[in-house]
Amino acid sequence: MSSDMSSTDQPTIVLVHGAWADASNWSGVIDRLLGDGYPVRAIPNPLRSLPGDAASVRAFLETLPGPVVLTGHSYGGAVITNAAAGLPNVRALVYVNAFALDEGESALEAAGPDSHLSNPDPTQVFDFVPDGPPGPTTDLYLKRPTVFASFATGLDDDEKAKVYATQRPGAFGGLADKSGTPAWKTIPSWYLIGSGDKIIPPDVQRAMAERAGAHVTEFDEGHLGLISDPKTTTRVIEQAARS
Known part of the structure; x- marks a missing residue:
C-alpha cells in the first residue's frame, strides 16, 4: 500500500467467526489487514x-x-450469506473454509457424509x-479428539x-437452521478452500x-487455515477489497 493512502480510501473489512x-481466530489476519491500511472489525457471532x-x-x-x-469462516459463512442479503454497502463476500448455503440448506446438512462432524452417533463428536x-438451544462442544484429529x-x-x-459452543439450532435467500446471488464472492479440511x-x-x-483460491490447509496461513487468507480478502 502506498504511504499516502489513508484508511478512509479503503472498504471496511468485517470478519465473522464460526462455531x-x-x-x-482472526488475529493473524487482522494484523496484516491493519498493516495494509484497512479498517477492520472482527465482531462477535x-x-x-x-x-x-x-x-x-x-x-x-x-x-x-x-x-x-x-x-x-465456517458457520460464519452461513451467517454472512443471510446477513448481507439486500444490503447495498456490502460490496463483496469472502468465504474462508465456509458455508455458502443456498435457501433451505443447513450447515449440518451441507457438510455432507464425509465431514468428520457427520457421525451416526453425535455423542462421539460433541459434548452436549x-x-x-x-434441542435447539443445546450447546454443542467439540470433544477433544474431534479438535485434535479433525x-x-x-x-x-x-x-x-x-x-x-x-x-465457544454453537447452539444445535443454529447449525440445523435452514438458510434464507443467499446474498451471493447478488453480491460478488471470493472463496478460499482448504484442501485438507475435514470439517467442510x-x-x-x-x-x-x-x-x-x-x-476461487485453494490452499493446502485444514479447517482453521485462517490461523495456520493468515497470509493467504489476507491476500484473498484484499483481492476482494480491491475489486
Whole structure:
C-alpha cells in the first residue's frame, strides 16, 4: 500500500467467526489487514440461531458508513450469506473454509457424509450441554479428539489444546437452521478452500463456490487455515477489497 493512502480510501473489512471459535481466530489476519491500511472489525457471532445470528451481524453492518467486504469462516459463512442479503454497502463476500448455503440448506446438512462432524452417533463428536438429547438451544462442544484429529489440523499440539480449551459452543439450532435467500446471488464472492479440511470437505466447498460463481483460491490447509496461513487468507480478502 502506498504511504499516502489513508484508511478512509479503503472498504471496511468485517470478519465473522464460526462455531467453536471467537474473533481471536482472526488475529493473524487482522494484523496484516491493519498493516495494509484497512479498517477492520472482527465482531462477535452469537452462535445461537442462524436467523438471530444473521440479524445481529446485519444490524452491525447497517451502522457502518462506506463500503464493506464481509468475510465469514465456517458457520460464519452461513451467517454472512443471510446477513448481507439486500444490503447495498456490502460490496463483496469472502468465504474462508465456509458455508455458502443456498435457501433451505443447513450447515449440518451441507457438510455432507464425509465431514468428520457427520457421525451416526453425535455423542462421539460433541459434548452436549445440558446433557441429554439435543434441542435447539443445546450447546454443542467439540470433544477433544474431534479438535485434535479433525477441527484443528495444521496447528501444533499446544495450539490445538488452546482451541479445545477456549471453544465457544454453537447452539444445535443454529447449525440445523435452514438458510434464507443467499446474498451471493447478488453480491460478488471470493472463496478460499482448504484442501485438507475435514470439517467442510474440499469437494463440498468447491461445489458451493462454483454454485455461487465465486473467485476461487485453494490452499493446502485444514479447517482453521485462517490461523495456520493468515497470509493467504489476507491476500484473498484484499483481492476482494480491491475489486
